Amino acid sequence: MTNRIYAYTVVGKDDVPWSRHVGSTLTEGTGLIKVGQTTKSTARARIKQQLGTAYPHLEGVSILLDEAATRADGEEFTDHEVHAALVSHGIKRDQEWFETTLEEVRAAIASVRTGVDLADQRTETFEMRPEQKAAVEVTANYFRTRAGDSGSSKFLWNAKMRFGKTFTAYQLARQMGWRRVLVLTYKPAVKTAWRDDLLAHVDFAGWKFVDRDTDPDERDELTDGSAPLVWFASFQDLSGRTEDGLIKPRNENLGLIDWDCVILDEYHFGAWRDGAREMYDPTDLKAADEEEPDERVTSEDLGLDTKHILYLSGTPFRAITNGEFNEDQIFNWTYVDEQREKAIWDESRGQNPYRELPGMQIYSYELSREAEAYAEDGEFNGFSLTEYFRANKVEGATRGATPGTYVFEHPDQVGEFLEMLRGKLSNQMKSMIVGGQKAPFPYEHAGFKEMIRHSVWYMADVAACFAMRDALKAHPYFSGFEIVVAAGPGAGMGADAKPPVEAAIGVADREHRSGSITLSCGKLMTGVTVREWGAILMLRSLKSPESYFQAAFRVQSPWAYRDGEGELHVLKDTCYVFEFDPNRALGLVAEYGTRLATTGELTPAEAIGQLLNYLPIYGFAGGSMTQLDATAVLDWATAGIGASALARRWNSPLLVEVNEHTLTALLERPDLVEALAQIEDFRTLADTAQQVVTSTKMLKKVKREQAGKLDPGQRKEQTETAKRRKEIRKKLQKFITKIPVFMYVTDFREEALKHVIESLDSDLFERTTGLTVADFHQLADIGLFSAAHMNDAIYQFRRFEITSLEYALDDDERAVLEGRPVQVYAEDPVESH
Incomplete structure (x- = not known):
C-alpha cells in the first residue's frame, strides 16, 4: 500500500492560542495540528480507527490534509521526516501535535518531498551591529x-x-x-x-x-x-x-x-x-x-x-x-561595552541596536549568620549552598524520578527558604530588620513580578533538582507554577532538554498559571536560549567566575519582537540574578573584575567599578538591602581572608602556568632562560623544559593515532613528564612567594600585577626576587605567570596589609595608605593630596 501523510485537528485543540519567536520574528496562531501517516487508502479510515470511539462519525474532527507521501522519484517518506522539518523551523510540538498552521505543514511536506530544506525559506534580513x-x-x-x-x-x-x-x-x-x-x-x-x-x-x-x-x-x-x-x-x-x-x-x-x-x-x-x-x-x-x-x-x-x-x-x-x-x-x-553603547546610543543614527539586550541586576541575600563564622585556617567556614540544599535518594526507592525518590537532608530549612522567597521571614531574619523596612524578595516584590514569572533555579545535582520539584509541588504557593526538571538522563542531552521547558512555559501561559520554574544542575546553562527566562536563582556553590557568569547570562537573552509596521516591542528590559551566598557570589564578582582588569589598563577596583555601573549589586545583610560599590564588593569578597589563608594563596599552583605552550614560548627566549638560570633553582630549567615539551607533543600524537590509548611504556613516559612539569611548577611557586616580600618592604601601594611590574623601586625588586622587573614582565607576557590569579592575590595582600595596620592609623594616614585624598579643612594651608 502507498504511504499517505495526513493532518487534522479536533474541537478543543482547534482554538488553542500559541506564539513563538524565530530570530526577531514573532509568530502567533490558533489551533494545534496533528501530523501522521498511514498505509490505509484514506486518512479518514486511519483517523476513524484512532478517534472513532471519542468522536463518533468523526464529528468535531477536521481533516486538513491527506496526500501521498512520495517524492518525485517515487520513493516514500515518513511523518517523522515531516516532524523534523517542522521542528527545525522552530515549531513546537507535543508528541504528534504541533503549534503550527496548515500552510507551514504543507511547506514542511514540500521540503521533504523536494529535498529543499524548510529553513531555506530565508526571512531574516537584519544587519550587523x-x-x-x-x-x-x-x-x-x-x-x-x-x-x-x-x-x-x-x-x-x-x-x-x-x-x-x-x-x-x-x-x-x-x-x-x-x-x-x-x-x-x-x-x-x-x-x-x-x-x-x-x-x-x-x-x-x-x-x-x-x-x-x-x-x-x-x-x-x-x-x-x-x-x-x-x-x-x-x-x-x-x-x-x-x-x-x-x-x-x-x-x-x-x-x-x-x-x-x-x-x-x-x-x-x-x-x-x-x-x-x-x-x-x-x-x-x-x-x-x-x-x-x-x-x-x-x-x-x-x-x-x-x-x-x-x-x-x-x-x-x-x-x-x-x-x-x-x-x-x-x-x-564585554557586558560593560554592550550596556555602555546601549546607554549612549544617538537616536539620530537610527534605532538603537542594543535596545532589546536587557540590563542585569544581582540581588544577594544572606541565608545564615553561620556564614560569618571563621575556621581555624583563617577562611570563612565555607557556608555552602550545595550543602544547604543537599538531597539524597531514599533507601529502597524505585529507580527513576517518581515523587519521593529524593529528599532533602534539611527539609525544614528548605521550607524556610521557600517562605523567605515570598518575604515570609523566620524569627531570626525578622530580628535583623532595621528601621522597619523590609528588603525586596524575589516572589514578593512587585518590581520582580514579570521577570520572575519564568525562571531557572540552578541546583547542585540531580537529587537536589527532584527533591526541590517535590517541595515546590507540595507548597501552597509554588504549586501554582508549572515545574519542569531539566536534569538527569531522562531530560536528554544538550538541546534535547529544551523542548520540555518550552512546553512548560506554554502550559503556564495557556492555562494562566503563576508561571514556570525550571530546575537544572547543568543542562541548558550554555549555548541554549530560553528567552522567557527573566531570573536565575543560584542555589549551588560555584568555584569559578566563568561558570558563574556563563550561567547568569542565560537570563540575559533578548525577548522582543517587531510588529507588522517594524516597531520593536521589548518584553524584557531587566533580568535578575538572585544569589544566596554573598561571600561566594561577591568573591566571584570580584575575581571576574580582576580578570577583566588583565585585558586592559584598569585596576581590579576600577574594572569592578565600571562593571557595577551596568550590573548593580544589592546586598541584604544586617537587616537592610543596600547597593554595593566596588570597594564594598572587594571588601566583602576578601572579608574571610586570614594570614594563613593568604599565605596559601601565594603558594598556589594557580599562580603559574606550566604546559607545553608556555614552556615552548620560554625556550624561544634564550635571554629569559639565561636570566632564570642565574637563580640557583633554575640552573637546569632549559633541559627539563625541553624534555617536557618534546614528551608532551609525542604523547599527544600517539593518543590521536591510538584512539586515546597508551601502552605501558607510554603511560610511564606520561608519568615522568608530569613529574618534570610539577618540578618546574614548584620552583616557580617558590619564586612567586618572594613577591609579597617585595610588596611589604616597598612604599609603593600595589593593587594589581601591572603595579608590581611598573614599580618605582626596580632595584629592590631585583634584590628581593633575583629577577629584573623587565624579565618578570616578559615572563608574565608569555603566560608563565597567571596575571588573573596574581591580581587577586596582590589585591588581597593589600587589603590584609591595610586591615592589619588600621588600628594604629588615624583617618589621614589610612587615606594615604588606601590611595584616597586626605580631607583638608579651611584653616589648613596644605593642599589636598
Missing part, C-alpha cells in the same frame, strides 16, 4: 596580513554571551571568501544556533549545513560540490573511534578537506577545564571527559589542514592571561 562589524574588520585584516605565513593564523573573539558569535563568524566567512568552514564545539547543544543562523538569513543564501545527522551520500555530494559549506561537529564526535580504533566513517572526510577556517566554539571549555566541568549536569560527566581537551587546541592538535583558526568564547580569561594570544589577536566585547 557596530561591534560585530568591528570584529569582522579587525579579524579579516589580521588574517590577510598573515596570508603568507606558514601554518595556521589564529584569532580570539572574547565576546560576551549574546554578542552573536555565530552570525558574525558567518559574516567573516563571507568577507574572507571562505568556501569550507568547520565548526568544532565543546557543547553540542549549540548546533541549533549554528544551523539556524546559516539557513535563516538572506546573506547566506546558497550555503549548506552538514552535521553528524546528515545523510552520508548527501554529505559526500555537498563536500565534493561547489556550494560554500559549513560542517558542524563536536570534539566528542570527532575524537570518537570505532571498536577497531579507526576514524568513524562519517568523519573520514574531515581530514581530507583543506579547510579555509576551523572555528572553535565555547573555547573556554577547553582552555579552562576544571571550571568548565561545573557547567555540566553530573549525569553528563562522561561527555565532559570526552569533549574537553587537557590544554589549548591548535591546528596540530586537531590533525586537520586549515589556514585559519577562529576561537570563540564569552569567558576566555585563562586563554588570555596565560599568553595564548597576543593583543593584536584578540577582539574584546
Whole structure:
C-alpha cells in the first residue's frame, strides 16, 4: 500500500492560542495540528480507527490534509521526516501535535518531498551591529596580513554571551571568501544556533549545513560540490573511534578537506577545564571527559589542514592571561561595552541596536549568620549552598524520578527558604530588620513580578533538582507554577532538554498559571536560549567566575519582537540574578573584575567599578538591602581572608602556568632562560623544559593515532613528564612567594600585577626576587605567570596589609595608605593630596 501523510485537528485543540519567536520574528496562531501517516487508502479510515470511539462519525474532527507521501522519484517518506522539518523551523510540538498552521505543514511536506530544506525559506534580513562589524574588520585584516605565513593564523573573539558569535563568524566567512568552514564545539547543544543562523538569513543564501545527522551520500555530494559549506561537529564526535580504533566513517572526510577556517566554539571549555566541568549536569560527566581537551587546541592538535583558526568564547580569561594570544589577536566585547553603547546610543543614527539586550541586576541575600563564622585556617567556614540544599535518594526507592525518590537532608530549612522567597521571614531574619523596612524578595516584590514569572533555579545535582520539584509541588504557593526538571538522563542531552521547558512555559501561559520554574544542575546553562527566562536563582556553590557568569547570562537573552509596521516591542528590559551566598557570589564578582582588569589598563577596583555601573549589586545583610560599590564588593569578597589563608594563596599552583605552550614560548627566549638560570633553582630549567615539551607533543600524537590509548611504556613516559612539569611548577611557586616580600618592604601601594611590574623601586625588586622587573614582565607576557590569579592575590595582600595596620592609623594616614585624598579643612594651608 502507498504511504499517505495526513493532518487534522479536533474541537478543543482547534482554538488553542500559541506564539513563538524565530530570530526577531514573532509568530502567533490558533489551533494545534496533528501530523501522521498511514498505509490505509484514506486518512479518514486511519483517523476513524484512532478517534472513532471519542468522536463518533468523526464529528468535531477536521481533516486538513491527506496526500501521498512520495517524492518525485517515487520513493516514500515518513511523518517523522515531516516532524523534523517542522521542528527545525522552530515549531513546537507535543508528541504528534504541533503549534503550527496548515500552510507551514504543507511547506514542511514540500521540503521533504523536494529535498529543499524548510529553513531555506530565508526571512531574516537584519544587519550587523557596530561591534560585530568591528570584529569582522579587525579579524579579516589580521588574517590577510598573515596570508603568507606558514601554518595556521589564529584569532580570539572574547565576546560576551549574546554578542552573536555565530552570525558574525558567518559574516567573516563571507568577507574572507571562505568556501569550507568547520565548526568544532565543546557543547553540542549549540548546533541549533549554528544551523539556524546559516539557513535563516538572506546573506547566506546558497550555503549548506552538514552535521553528524546528515545523510552520508548527501554529505559526500555537498563536500565534493561547489556550494560554500559549513560542517558542524563536536570534539566528542570527532575524537570518537570505532571498536577497531579507526576514524568513524562519517568523519573520514574531515581530514581530507583543506579547510579555509576551523572555528572553535565555547573555547573556554577547553582552555579552562576544571571550571568548565561545573557547567555540566553530573549525569553528563562522561561527555565532559570526552569533549574537553587537557590544554589549548591548535591546528596540530586537531590533525586537520586549515589556514585559519577562529576561537570563540564569552569567558576566555585563562586563554588570555596565560599568553595564548597576543593583543593584536584578540577582539574584546564585554557586558560593560554592550550596556555602555546601549546607554549612549544617538537616536539620530537610527534605532538603537542594543535596545532589546536587557540590563542585569544581582540581588544577594544572606541565608545564615553561620556564614560569618571563621575556621581555624583563617577562611570563612565555607557556608555552602550545595550543602544547604543537599538531597539524597531514599533507601529502597524505585529507580527513576517518581515523587519521593529524593529528599532533602534539611527539609525544614528548605521550607524556610521557600517562605523567605515570598518575604515570609523566620524569627531570626525578622530580628535583623532595621528601621522597619523590609528588603525586596524575589516572589514578593512587585518590581520582580514579570521577570520572575519564568525562571531557572540552578541546583547542585540531580537529587537536589527532584527533591526541590517535590517541595515546590507540595507548597501552597509554588504549586501554582508549572515545574519542569531539566536534569538527569531522562531530560536528554544538550538541546534535547529544551523542548520540555518550552512546553512548560506554554502550559503556564495557556492555562494562566503563576508561571514556570525550571530546575537544572547543568543542562541548558550554555549555548541554549530560553528567552522567557527573566531570573536565575543560584542555589549551588560555584568555584569559578566563568561558570558563574556563563550561567547568569542565560537570563540575559533578548525577548522582543517587531510588529507588522517594524516597531520593536521589548518584553524584557531587566533580568535578575538572585544569589544566596554573598561571600561566594561577591568573591566571584570580584575575581571576574580582576580578570577583566588583565585585558586592559584598569585596576581590579576600577574594572569592578565600571562593571557595577551596568550590573548593580544589592546586598541584604544586617537587616537592610543596600547597593554595593566596588570597594564594598572587594571588601566583602576578601572579608574571610586570614594570614594563613593568604599565605596559601601565594603558594598556589594557580599562580603559574606550566604546559607545553608556555614552556615552548620560554625556550624561544634564550635571554629569559639565561636570566632564570642565574637563580640557583633554575640552573637546569632549559633541559627539563625541553624534555617536557618534546614528551608532551609525542604523547599527544600517539593518543590521536591510538584512539586515546597508551601502552605501558607510554603511560610511564606520561608519568615522568608530569613529574618534570610539577618540578618546574614548584620552583616557580617558590619564586612567586618572594613577591609579597617585595610588596611589604616597598612604599609603593600595589593593587594589581601591572603595579608590581611598573614599580618605582626596580632595584629592590631585583634584590628581593633575583629577577629584573623587565624579565618578570616578559615572563608574565608569555603566560608563565597567571596575571588573573596574581591580581587577586596582590589585591588581597593589600587589603590584609591595610586591615592589619588600621588600628594604629588615624583617618589621614589610612587615606594615604588606601590611595584616597586626605580631607583638608579651611584653616589648613596644605593642599589636598
